[in-house]
Amino acid sequence: MKPVACLILKKSFWVVVCLCLGIAVGRAAGTAAPEHVRELDLVHFSHTDYGFTDHPAVCRDLYVRYLDIALDAIQATRNYPQDARFRWTAETTVPVNDWWQQATPARRRQFLQAVRDGQLEVTALPFNNTPFLNRRQWEVMLDWLPEDLLRQFKPQTAVQNDVNGFPRAGAKVLLDRGVRYLFTGINSDSGGPPLPRLTAFWWKQPDGRRMLVWISLSYGDGFFFFESEEWRRGPLPLAADGRYRPPRAGDILKTDEASLRKAHAQCLQRIRQFEAAGYRHPVLLISMTSMWRYDNDPPFPPLSDFVAAWNKLGLEPRLRLTTATEAMRNLERVAGPHAPEYEGEWTDWWANGTACAPREVAASRLAKRNLIAAESPLWGPLDAATRRRIKELWQDLCLFDEHTWGSGMSVGQPYSLDAQGQWNEKARLAWRPMALSEWLLGQRARTRLGSMSEGLWLANPTEMPFTGWATLITSCLRQETHTIVDPETGRRMALYYEPGPLWGRPQSDKDLSYEDVSATFPDRSPNRFARFWVENLQPNSVKKFLFSREKTIEESAGGVEPTFTADAQGWPQTAIWPGMTKPLFTAGLGDVLAVKVRGFAPRWVSQDIWNITDPVKKQELQNEKLEFTTAQAAGPATVQNGPHTLLFVQRIEHPRLKWGTRRLELWKNEPRARLTVRFNRISSFDPELLCVISPLPCDGVLPRLSSGGMGFTPFQDQLPGSCRDYFAV
Structure with missing residues (x-):
C-alpha cells in the first residue's frame, strides 16, 4: 500500500510543480516589456472648452487658477x-493671456523660467477651432499674446483637440510663424x-511646406493606459458643486507597488493592442487630463510621484513626463523619416454644429464684413485706440x-438656466461685435466724408468692384426725390420705391x-x-x-437678358445668358427640404445611423428612419x-414652417x-435637418470652395478620411 501512496504523492507533487510553473510563466509573459515601445511620453494638459462643463466666464477663471497650480507643481518638483x-502644456493661449x-512680476518671472527650463509650454493657438474662421481671423489667432511674450515662448506646436478637422488656412499661418507640429486628440x-489613431504623417501644403501631424488617442485617454475604470462621476458636475472634487493623491495613479504593478499590467495590455495593430516605434506619445470632468480639469501634480515610482521600480516601458513640443520632436526623430505624406484640405464633421445658430452666425458674418470694411485704407490711417478696438x-x-x-x-435640457446662460455668453460674441463694428464703420465713414460737399456719397471699402443695388431708407431723404445723378458723367439712375416697416x-x-x-406694426407701409x-x-x-426731383425711365443696359424656363407656377428652372x-x-433651385428622424428617442436613432459603417446597412436604416x-x-x-434684373418672388408652404x-x-x-x-421655422425638440437646394450643371466638374480664404476642390483636394458629407464655407 505504501508504494501506491508514494506514487500518488509523486503525482500530486508534479501536478503542483506544473501549476506553479504555469503561474510563473504566465506572469513573466504578462509583465514582459512590449515588443517595440520602450518609452511612453506623457503630455499633461487640460482640454479647453469655453463652456460645456461651466459657464464660459467660470471656465476662464478656472484656467487662471490651473496655471498657478501647474506653476506650483513645477516649483515643487525641481529636484x-x-x-x-512636473510638466504642463498650456493647450491654448487665451488662459495664458x-x-x-x-x-x-515675481510670478511672471517664475513662469518664464519654467518655460526656459522646458517644464511649461505655451502652444500656438488660442483655442480649438471650427472651420469658419476667415483669413483675417487666422492672423488674429496667431497674434493673441503680446509680441514680446511670443518671442519668449517661441511656440513650435499647435494643438487641435476634440474637433476632427483643421483648415489648411490655419496650417499656413502656423508655418509662417515657425510652428512645425500639430498635435491632435480627436x-x-x-x-x-x-x-488610424497613433499615426504620424507629414501634411504637405499647397506651397510645398510640410507640417508633422500626430493623430493621438482621444485627448484624455492616457489615463486608461494605467487605470481600467473611470474615476469621474457625474454626468457633468459644475465646478461650483461641492459634492464633487478633482482627484487627489491616492485616488488615482497610486504609487504603492501593488497598484503600480496593476497599472503596469493595464499599460502593457493597451500597448500590445496597438502593437498588434501595427505600431512599431520605440516611443509612444499619449496625452492625459485629470479625471474630475475630463474637460476643463486642473493639473494633477501627483502624476510626478507616479512617474518617479514607476521608473524607480524599473517597469517598462519607461515613463517620461514631457511637453507637447518635446514629445513631437522625439516623435519626429523616430517616426519622421518613415512617416507618410498626405495633402489636401482637412474638412471636419463637427462643422455641422455651427448650423444650430443661424441668426448668431449671420450676425457674426455681418460683423466680419463690417470690420474688414472699417480696416479699409479708404477711410485713412487707424489710430491706436481704434486698432485696439478692432x-x-x-x-x-x-x-x-x-x-x-x-x-x-444644451440638447437634453435646452431651457435650463445653465444651458441658457452658457448660450447667452456664446451668442454675445456675435451680437456685440455686430453692433460695435457697425458703429465703428459708421464713425470711420463720418470722419472721412463728414467734411465733403453736400450730396449722396457712396463708398466701396472692399477689394472688388461693385455692381448692384444701393438701398436707402426713405426717412433719410429731406426732399421729394425720384432720380440719383452722377455729376461726373451726367448719368441718371431712377429711384425705385418699395414698401417696408413703419x-x-x-x-x-x-x-x-x-x-x-x-x-x-405695418411691414407693408408704402415707399x-x-x-x-x-x-x-x-x-x-x-x-x-x-x-x-425729376423722374427718369431707365432702359436695360445693352439689351442683354437671360433666357429662362419656369415651372407651372412661374418659378425659374433654368437660366442661360x-x-x-x-x-x-438647373431645376430645383430654391427648393426647401426637411429631413425628420422617425422612431423612439430620435436623437439616438440618428446616432445609430451615424455609427453604421456598412454603406448598404446604413442606407437601409436611413430609408426606414x-x-x-x-x-x-x-x-x-x-x-x-x-x-437691370429679373426678380422672382414666391411663397412656399411646409408643415415645419410658419411661413416661407x-x-x-x-x-x-x-x-x-x-x-x-x-x-x-416652427420650434421643435426633435432633430431636424433643413436644406436649401442649389443644383448646378457641373457634369463631373466640381465646384471650388474656400476655407479660411484658401481654395480647395471637394472630394479631390482633401485629406483621406476627412469629411465628405458636407463642407463649411
Missing part, C-alpha cells in the same frame, strides 16, 4: 528625477480621425468660432404681410425703402451723387422685370443670380 519633474494680465463622436472685436469673433457650442446639457397701428390687412406674425442701381464702383473708392452653352442652374418632405409652392411666383418665402434675382448684363430663402 525630482528629470523624467518625473488671462493669467499674465493678473500675475505679479473625439470619436460624429466622425473621428481621418487616419482687435478686441476680432478676438470676440474668433471666440464665437471656437468649438464649444454650449452646455453639456411704427404705428396697421389700418388694414394690406399693411401686413404674411411674414408679419406679430401684427403689431419705406428706395434703391438705385450702381454700376462698377471701383474698389476702395467713394463717389458722389446728387438728388433730383448669351454666349453660355449650359444654364447657370428618415422622412424627407419638400416645401410646396403656395401660389404662383411674382415677376418684376426691371432694367424664396426670392431669385437674375442680373441681366452678366451671368449672376442671387437666391434668398427666408422662413419662420
Whole structure:
C-alpha cells in the first residue's frame, strides 16, 4: 500500500510543480516589456472648452487658477528625477493671456523660467477651432499674446483637440510663424480621425511646406493606459458643486507597488493592442487630463510621484513626463523619416454644429464684413485706440468660432438656466461685435466724408468692384426725390420705391404681410425703402451723387437678358445668358427640404445611423428612419422685370414652417443670380435637418470652395478620411 501512496504523492507533487510553473510563466509573459515601445511620453494638459462643463466666464477663471497650480507643481518638483519633474502644456493661449494680465512680476518671472527650463509650454493657438474662421481671423489667432511674450515662448506646436478637422488656412499661418507640429486628440463622436489613431504623417501644403501631424488617442485617454475604470462621476458636475472634487493623491495613479504593478499590467495590455495593430516605434506619445470632468480639469501634480515610482521600480516601458513640443520632436526623430505624406484640405464633421445658430452666425458674418470694411485704407490711417478696438472685436469673433457650442446639457435640457446662460455668453460674441463694428464703420465713414460737399456719397471699402443695388431708407431723404445723378458723367439712375416697416397701428390687412406674425406694426407701409442701381464702383473708392426731383425711365443696359424656363407656377428652372452653352442652374433651385428622424428617442436613432459603417446597412436604416418632405409652392411666383434684373418672388408652404418665402434675382448684363430663402421655422425638440437646394450643371466638374480664404476642390483636394458629407464655407 505504501508504494501506491508514494506514487500518488509523486503525482500530486508534479501536478503542483506544473501549476506553479504555469503561474510563473504566465506572469513573466504578462509583465514582459512590449515588443517595440520602450518609452511612453506623457503630455499633461487640460482640454479647453469655453463652456460645456461651466459657464464660459467660470471656465476662464478656472484656467487662471490651473496655471498657478501647474506653476506650483513645477516649483515643487525641481529636484525630482528629470523624467518625473512636473510638466504642463498650456493647450491654448487665451488662459495664458488671462493669467499674465493678473500675475505679479515675481510670478511672471517664475513662469518664464519654467518655460526656459522646458517644464511649461505655451502652444500656438488660442483655442480649438471650427472651420469658419476667415483669413483675417487666422492672423488674429496667431497674434493673441503680446509680441514680446511670443518671442519668449517661441511656440513650435499647435494643438487641435476634440474637433476632427483643421483648415489648411490655419496650417499656413502656423508655418509662417515657425510652428512645425500639430498635435491632435480627436473625439470619436460624429466622425473621428481621418487616419488610424497613433499615426504620424507629414501634411504637405499647397506651397510645398510640410507640417508633422500626430493623430493621438482621444485627448484624455492616457489615463486608461494605467487605470481600467473611470474615476469621474457625474454626468457633468459644475465646478461650483461641492459634492464633487478633482482627484487627489491616492485616488488615482497610486504609487504603492501593488497598484503600480496593476497599472503596469493595464499599460502593457493597451500597448500590445496597438502593437498588434501595427505600431512599431520605440516611443509612444499619449496625452492625459485629470479625471474630475475630463474637460476643463486642473493639473494633477501627483502624476510626478507616479512617474518617479514607476521608473524607480524599473517597469517598462519607461515613463517620461514631457511637453507637447518635446514629445513631437522625439516623435519626429523616430517616426519622421518613415512617416507618410498626405495633402489636401482637412474638412471636419463637427462643422455641422455651427448650423444650430443661424441668426448668431449671420450676425457674426455681418460683423466680419463690417470690420474688414472699417480696416479699409479708404477711410485713412487707424489710430491706436481704434486698432485696439478692432482687435478686441476680432478676438470676440474668433471666440464665437471656437468649438464649444454650449452646455453639456444644451440638447437634453435646452431651457435650463445653465444651458441658457452658457448660450447667452456664446451668442454675445456675435451680437456685440455686430453692433460695435457697425458703429465703428459708421464713425470711420463720418470722419472721412463728414467734411465733403453736400450730396449722396457712396463708398466701396472692399477689394472688388461693385455692381448692384444701393438701398436707402426713405426717412433719410429731406426732399421729394425720384432720380440719383452722377455729376461726373451726367448719368441718371431712377429711384425705385418699395414698401417696408413703419411704427404705428396697421389700418388694414394690406399693411401686413404674411411674414408679419406679430401684427403689431405695418411691414407693408408704402415707399419705406428706395434703391438705385450702381454700376462698377471701383474698389476702395467713394463717389458722389446728387438728388433730383425729376423722374427718369431707365432702359436695360445693352439689351442683354437671360433666357429662362419656369415651372407651372412661374418659378425659374433654368437660366442661360448669351454666349453660355449650359444654364447657370438647373431645376430645383430654391427648393426647401426637411429631413425628420422617425422612431423612439430620435436623437439616438440618428446616432445609430451615424455609427453604421456598412454603406448598404446604413442606407437601409436611413430609408426606414428618415422622412424627407419638400416645401410646396403656395401660389404662383411674382415677376418684376426691371432694367437691370429679373426678380422672382414666391411663397412656399411646409408643415415645419410658419411661413416661407424664396426670392431669385437674375442680373441681366452678366451671368449672376442671387437666391434668398427666408422662413419662420416652427420650434421643435426633435432633430431636424433643413436644406436649401442649389443644383448646378457641373457634369463631373466640381465646384471650388474656400476655407479660411484658401481654395480647395471637394472630394479631390482633401485629406483621406476627412469629411465628405458636407463642407463649411
